[in-house]
Amino acid sequence: MPPPTTYFVIFGAAVLPDGSPSGTLRRRIAGAFQAGGVSASTFYLPTGAVGRHGPAEAQVMRDELLSLGVAPEQILLEETATDTLSSAVACAEILAERGVAEPVGVCSSGYHQFRCALLLRLSGVKTFCPSMPPDREALGSRRWLYYVVREVIGTPWDAALLSWARL
Secondary structure, eight states, rough: OOOEEEEEEEOOOOOOSSSOHHOOOOOOHHHHHHTTTTTTTEEEEEEOOOSSSSOOHHHHHHHHHHHHOGGGGGOOOOOOSSSSSHHHHHHHHHHTTTOOOEEEEEEEEEHHHHHHHHHHHTTTTTTTTOOOOOOOOOOHHHHHHHHHHHHHHHHHHHHHHHHEEEH
């Protein structure tokens, strides 16, 4: 019997002016790869459009995953989403089209992971949250606290918007 298929959604973060991933984006990719590796039964779904600097966050993540030895056919791209809510909705649609019924790994920064998982769940996707590399030390306490406060505000806001749209 083949091993079960596991999907990991990797939520985007900034791309630097030279087209390379920011430290936050690198940590999200690293956490996903640590959780999934290069098993033929593992698929990655990077999400994120072009932000302040190109290329699209999803493309940058794909390139990093390829450099880690992930096969191209194990990477599904979602390149249209411009924020967490649109990423969750778009990824839920892709996963539904593929008939994914098993829990999906949610890969993002620790402060952001709960919101991502909640929005995917509200979109009908079963989720689990693998351990991710810590961000606090790399960001510094002040910047990390800013992101935590942003999540405290953004989580109920996005959940309400998604619930309202589903009515």
